[in-house]
Amino acid sequence: MQPMVIYHGGGCLDGFGSALAAYCYLNCREGLEVEYYAAQHNEPPPNVMDREVYLLDFCYPRATMQTLCEAASKVTILDHHISAYQDCKGLDQDFPHLEMVFDMNRSGAVITWEYFHREPVPRLLQCIQDRDLWSWTIPESRDVTAALASYPQEFDVWLPWLDELPLLEDLAREGKVINRYRNLEIIQYKKRAAMGRIAGFDVPIVNCPTNIISEVLGELAQGYPFAAGYLDKPEKRIWSLRSSAEGEDVSQIASLFGGGGHARASGFSTPLSASTRRLNNADLANTGT
Template identity: 35%
Template structure:
């Protein structure tokens, strides 16, 4: 085996999913990916894609070069795009046996597992481990799918978000008790909420996206969930965006009475869930012309 783990970059769920894979397979190579970005070289690799997927044509091209391709994801738009792909066995060991059995007759094997009721981190841990989930995985999932069924998830996740995305930091977070993380995150959450409210008051504007004139905020990605949720009240959806050297990235949020933002994002080459999705456009893009 020559594994390569591709995960959703700049995302606690994606990073935790990759961490879960590393906890099972050791110090394997990992690559942070984003929608609209070119995939890495996968020639001869056993590719594991967690909390993320590429469009069907890109994935098929990767499959022609790779030794095997396994997708573990929970995004609605990707599940629709990749409908019909075979599902893998229930766990990693069975997937390996399945691949080795087919290898003499096939240049590559590809399968995809989608579960919209779990997050990428939850799916990855459950697939690669027999042991119960760490509390870290459960709280990451609780926030990522916006369920908030567990006590103190908001505070705990503020403590998580305060750490750099390193494997060592995630080892440390997994070892801490939920109460320790809750105590650490309380003040961070209070400050975060204050910053979001002030940003919206001072910087909110409107853009036409996917045929809708919606509230938009230019803000770093770590404000997008809370700001988008606030601005989306009484609206079809709301958006936050931020610029990098080569793209303007949009993060969309909607409520239960709003529109399916995964369908909106798909119009621009992105994807996601019904209530949370994203896409990338050229720097300077200010929405569609009316």
């Protein structure tokens, strides 16, 4: 059966970087025909009956993973989200054909690359990890990832940047221009934030596009338990939570609403029809619903 790669979708750079790392090995080196599926939380998984499955930078809730493991011939999870690790801990004891690699010190893209490859991690994926972990230790990573987000997530588009450093330098130059504009946007969206209540905490909340939401919330979270941003889709509202080093563990907040992520960066979604006053016994107020 054709292998399937399920990766974190929704425009996530680390998710597609993980898929790219797998593609370089499975398709380019092994010559396999692989199906790639961009997954999102609170959406059902694809049909994996009798297939070898890789979950990259992503993991379904435990109950869904149990069903998936019962159907698939082999399952490999390569992830770094603390909430997913806590939820699925010990699941491999029930399913011998399940392999789990969780490492909160690496991003999904780097975990995937080092799982499949012996070669050093490409600079592109290092930059993606630098942003995803919010480390910012690589000078060009802000510009590289800003430019990367302006391109379609397609293997043929991203592949040249893995091997050609001059092309990566061109990407960084593009990103400088993008970031000059984004920095002005960040200032404007910070001004639009209003105080609201989520899970009993009074926090800044703002309606904000995904391309700058991490930066906006990272600045808004200073001095508060965390900050929240949202973006409306046709049938649901996508929430992002960010906290400072002194703030709350937002993976615990997100788990109240069926989401998850990291201690400092997490997310969840709610139906647009859901009451913002009480959801899963937690308050969501002043968000415009």
